[in-house]
Amino acid sequence: MSDQNIGKPVPRKEGRAKVTGAARYVDDLAVPGMLYGVTVRSHVARGRISEIIFGDRIPWDEFTVVTARDIPGANAVALILNDQPYLADRIVNHAEEPILLLAHEDKYLLEEARRAVRVEIEPLPAVFSIEDSLAKKEIVWGEDNVFKSFLVEKGNVDEVWDSPGLVVVEGVYATGAQEQLYIETNGVIATASREEGVVVQGSMQCPYYVHKALVKLFDLPEDKVRVIQTETGGGFGGKEEYPSMIAGHAALLAWKSGRPVKMIYDRAEDMTATTKRHPSRTRHRTAVTRAGQLLGMEIDFVIDGGAYATLSAVVLSRGTIHAAGPYNCPNVRIRSRAVATNAPPHGAFRGFGAPQSIFALERHLDKVAAAVGLAPEELRRRNFISRGETTATGQVIREEVDMGALLDRAFELSDYHAKRERFSRENVGNKIKRGIGFASFMHGAGFTGSGEKYLQSVVGCEATAEGRVRVLAASTEIGQGTNTIFAQIAADALGLDYERVEVVRPDTASVPNSGPTVASRTCMIVGKLVESAALQLKQTLAGAGLLQEPYTAEEFERACREYIEKNGALKSFSQYRQPEGVEWDDEHYRGDAYGAYAWAVYVAEVSVDTLTYEARVEDFVAVQEVGRVIHPVLAAGQIEGGVAQGVGWTLYESVVWAGGRMANGQMTNYIIPTSADIPPIRVHFFENPYAGGPAGAKGIGELPMDGPAPAILNAVEHATGVRFDSVPLTPEAIMEALEGEAVKA
Amino acid sequence: MRAYLPAYELVVTRTLEDALALLRDEPGAWRPLAGGTDLMVLLEAGRLEHRKFFSVRQLAELRGIEESDGHVTIGALTTYTEVQRSRVLAREFPMLVRAAGETGGVAIQNRGTLGGNIANASPAADSPPALLAYGAEVELVSSRGSRWVAYADFHTGYKQTLMQPDELIARVRLPRPREGARHFYRKVGTRRAQAISKVCFAGLAELDGGVVREVRIALGSVAPVVLRCRRTEALLRGRRLDAESAGAALEEIAKEIAPIDDVRSTARYRARVARNLLAEFLAPPF
Numbered sequence A: 001m002s003d004q005n006i007g008k009p010v011p012r013k014e015g016r017a018k019v020t021g022a023a024r025y026v027d028d029l030a031v032p033g034m035l036y037g038v039t040v041r042s043h044v045a046r047g048r049i050s051e052i053i054f055g056d057r058i059p060w061d062e063f064t065v066v067t068a069r070d071i072p073g074a075n076a077v078a079l080i081l082n083d084q085p086y087l088a089d090r091i092v093n094h095a096e097e098p099i100l101l102l103a104h105e106d107k108y109l110l111e112e113a114r115r116a117v118r119v120e121i122e123p124l125p126a127v128f129s130i131e132d133s134l135a136k137k138e139i140v141w142g143e144d145n146v147f148k149s150f151l152v153e154k155g156n157v158d159e160v161w162d163s164p165g166l167v168v169v170e171g172v173y174a175t176g177a178q179e180q181l182y183i184e185t186n187g188v189i190a191t192a193s194r195e196e197g198v199v200v201q202g203s204m205q206c207p208y209y210v211h212k213a214l215v216k217l218f219d220l221p222e223d224k225v226r227v228i229q230t231e232t233g234g235g236f237g238g239k240e241e242y243p244s245m246i247a248g249h250a251a252l253l254a255w256k257s258g259r260p261v262k263m264i265y266d267r268a269e270d271m272t273a274t275t276k277r278h279p280s281r282t283r284h285r286t287a288v289t290r291a292g293q294l295l296g297m298e299i300d301f302v303i304d305g306g307a308y309a310t311l312s313a314v315v316l317s318r319g320t321i322h323a324a325g326p327y328n329c330p331n332v333r334i335r336s337r338a339v340a341t342n343a344p345p346h347g348a349f350r351g352f353g354a355p356q357s358i359f360a361l362e363r364h365l366d367k368v369a370a371a372v373g374l375a376p377e378e379l380r381r382r383n384f385i386s387r388g389e390t391t392a393t394g395q396v397i398r399e400e401v402d403m404g405a406l407l408d409r410a411f412e413l414s415d416y417h418a419k420r421e422r423f424s425r426e427n428v429g430n431k432i433k434r435g436i437g438f439a440s441f442m443h444g445a446g447f448t449g450s451g452e453k454y455l456q457s458v459v460g461c462e463a464t465a466e467g468r469v470r471v472l473a474a475s476t477e478i479g480q481g482t483n484t485i486f487a488q489i490a491a492d493a494l495g496l497d498y499e500r501v502e503v504v505r506p507d508t509a510s511v512p513n514s515g516p517t518v519a520s521r522t523c524m525i526v527g528k529l530v531e532s533a534a535l536q537l538k539q540t541l542a543g544a545g546l547l548q549e550p551y552t553a554e555e556f557e558r559a560c561r562e563y564i565e566k567n568g569a570l571k572s573f574s575q576y577r578q579p580e581g582v583e584w585d586d587e588h589y590r591g592d593a594y595g596a597y598a599w600a601v602y603v604a605e606v607s608v609d610t611l612t613y614e615a616r617v618e619d620f621v622a623v624q625e626v627g628r629v630i631h632p633v634l635a636a637g638q639i640e641g642g643v644a645q646g647v648g649w650t651l652y653e654s655v656v657w658a659g660g661r662m663a664n665g666q667m668t669n670y671i672i673p674t675s676a677d678i679p680p681i682r683v684h685f686f687e688n689p690y691a692g693g694p695a696g697a698k699g700i701g702e703l704p705m706d707g708p709a710p711a712i713l714n715a716v717e718h719a720t721g722v723r724f725d726s727v728p729l730t731p732e733a734i735m736e737a738l739e740g741e742a743v744k745a
Numbered sequence B: 001m002r003a004y005l006p007a008y009e010l011v012v013t014r015t016l017e018d019a020l021a022l023l024r025d026e027p028g029a030w031r032p033l034a035g036g037t038d039l040m041v042l043l044e045a046g047r048l049e050h051r052k053f054f055s056v057r058q059l060a061e062l063r064g065i066e067e068s069d070g071h072v073t074i075g076a077l078t079t080y081t082e083v084q085r086s087r088v089l090a091r092e093f094p095m096l097v098r099a100a101g102e103t104g105g106v107a108i109q110n111r112g113t114l115g116g117n118i119a120n121a122s123p124a125a126d127s128p129p130a131l132l133a134y135g136a137e138v139e140l141v142s143s144r145g146s147r148w149v150a151y152a153d154f155h156t157g158y159k160q161t162l163m164q165p166d167e168l169i170a171r172v173r174l175p176r177p178r179e180g181a182r183h184f185y186r187k188v189g190t191r192r193a194q195a196i197s198k199v200c201f202a203g204l205a206e207l208d209g210g211v212v213r214e215v216r217i218a219l220g221s222v223a224p225v226v227l228r229c230r231r232t233e234a235l236l237r238g239r240r241l242d243a244e245s246a247g248a249a250l251e252e253i254a255k256e257i258a259p260i261d262d263v264r265s266t267a268r269y270r271a272r273v274a275r276n277l278l279a280e281f282l283a284p285p286f
């Protein structure tokens, strides 16, 4: 193993093509004879379809029309519970639910046709909030509206409340939905027939999820379904499960019409109909000694899953496990539920439940600190977890963790203490109030619990006779840098130049299943498989007596050529095996929830304008320990992007719901921050190599989404003296709190 | 694209005369397309009901910024970028320049025009409050001739104007304010660029020894039209500016505006912020 590429800002593999416009996204592609496809959706949140009326003035005989009855296999998107239909049959359970598909070669006429279809729906009572769902105001899913629940128990929290000298602090915290808003909307091109099978290419994170879904939808053997990822303009979780839906729709139209079909959502459809971050509500009850030691934490965490189960169970799982944070508390009970409402299903979004539960905890701890008269950082310092201690699931932390050092560095970089004191002093009499606050947290990399064990991911490495190396994995490049870091890892494992390594485009016909591109697992889990597959390649050559260390690139090339001449091909595959000593009990939710955690302290500085009630983030410091940093520019980019998305979730992005529909499904009215609204983000990495990751790397993709919301709201409390416990924190909400009754409508 | 594109027509006329002839010969049939930054959004969303357009972008008669003794005249096709580059506007009409600088983003500023902003008649538009506070007049041209109207009378109701179907906006004329006047402009749109105003405030005041000689106050996004607050102005005009008169003005403006709840904000927020901004405008030191 060499150290030529890892840790260096090598040029991105696909960077030049993207910057010059040469990169071809799915909407840039055309197939001869192609039709366009659109979806007719429900305008009602819950109801019974009584009639579908095809309006006048449209030459319907030219159109391909697909309904639930045209589905050759199972009418369900294969995922966890398979409860979500591809096309609603008699009942609709959320607004924008797909009912009917249309295809035509004239995309403008197709749009007219979509508008000319009228679906008559008799409305049924619907549920739109976590409270109403929990109260079973209407049963809209299963027997009790609950998709999934978990219970995590550590110690015995019931015994702590009555201990003498304790302070008990309670709080309720809420977070809203958030749209992923990747730049490229969802889109695919499909061809399909019984003889040839189904081929779908498109924008996606998880080709094998789409593959699995299409196999069930068409009832075809696995080798008759092929899924190819095209250049993908961002995902953030929004292209984890949803592409299975649009791919199925396009393929159904292709199957019926016998022609290739392209389906591309416009922004409005993508925003209103596809998944968003789960809204949440968390209750905390905490027992703390007067000296600031946490003795008991009781946490009730609920997320709104929308109308179908989709991925809510796993989002809930991650949120549950992160709910008690990086603290050592002897008695913890976390009860969590994912409940059904008649919103379009909420889904994967960077952080996957953890930002929601961490927001609640980190807001709550500032409140706990105030209750015992400690500074927020002092309370945390007294409870930070360290090596040998256990998390809420009873996972013993085996690696070195120094949250205190992260906190020190973050405070130093942000000048926290001086600013805290100065703002408190200067705010009196100023129209612009300033504040500074922070959050400390961790984020587990890879699938939860035994997830990786079940996935059994495989990565391949192949060498050509020219001594070039190709990495074969289903992990997708979605803008985050997969192809670049895989090439760095493989190149260093083989002691070769970065340019010699190529990462092939994910295509289920030619790459093994390395699992989905989610859960901060691509670098740490799949990257480790890349590393070992590359090392095996070298061992194969060494074993054949063709290569000896140290070797030059020319010697490697010669070895490859000779091996291939003799054996035909040079390939190696590496499959995931759970590291020794990792134990997880799925039934009781106890044990080693994640192979490794990234640890972080984020500091936000804000201003609140008392004329307009607008809060702005003025400065941001993000300090984290992520194992080894593979690519410093990409890693910092991940942190900056995640912080920006976190700032959006906290202060700007408000999904306005009206009868279960998103009323502001345009970028005009769904406000994401622009570059002018994002503060300088100062990123600092601590490196503490993790034995289970490639060259010591852990996962970082989701981590930066966790910290901004609580850090910012803690800072807003410092600035205004008012406690805000929900996000998004809009100027309207700040106004109501600051002016209260004084406001005249 | 949700529009049925084949149903749309766009023609280009060579001269202003040709354009006006088009409007005269088929009244109401043809509408102008300037920068397209409002029209194209509707087209994309499939909500552009009108189908026949003629381009005005090439009409040199509608371009340019000119100075005369008492006025500065701005062609309808002047873009936000051109507004920001004008020295005379920067010196004498800072609120208009600020409005231009806070409109959309750079691409929109390069393409969107002042005439389009006025004709589009959105109550949330950002330049109109500044134009109202500066006492603008608008020149409307048709094959029948030309007429100047006070901009304060131009918007007659939600998305309605006193423009006739055969008329075009040619120019806007602004009287030059006195030196030492207070210009106070504030757009409140939550984010710093690409924002539609939740409230937009423009105020111009000229004082003589502490007494309000002239004051004009205009607000966006608080009524069906961009609103000139004449009653509040009347209350202040001729009075000494002090806590008492300012307090009376704050009470009056609350009655003069009629904000609503919508997907962008709430009536309560808009009312409160409008009040705060007026208070800020009237606050010492003068």
Ligand SMILES: Cc1cc2nc3c(=O)[nH]c(=O)nc-3n(C[C@H](O)[C@H](O)[C@H](O)COP(=O)(O)OP(=O)(O)OC[C@H]3O[C@@H](n4cnc5c(N)ncnc54)[C@H](O)[C@@H]3O)c2cc1C
Pocket (backbone or CB within 6 Å): B031, B032, B033, B034, B035, B036, B037, B038, B039, B040, B041, B056, B062, B076, B077, B102, B103, B104, B105, B108, B111, B112, B113, B114, B115, B116, B117, B118, B119, B120, B124, B125, B126, B127, B167, B168, B169, B170, B194, B195, B196
């Ligand atoms: C991303 C984005 C951001 C935006 N941000 C803002 C903002 O911050 N603030 C704001 O106020 N606006 C904003 N807008 C709206 C728009 O840019 C402005 O209203 C712009 O001034 C419109 O000018 P235009 O030349 O592009 O008009 P067009 O779209 O060409 O026309 C608009 C209307 O005016 C009519 N018209 C145009 N010229 C004339 C004329 N000479 N005589 C008579 N009628 C005419 C047209 O027939 C049409 O009805 C934004 C738009 C977009 C797309």
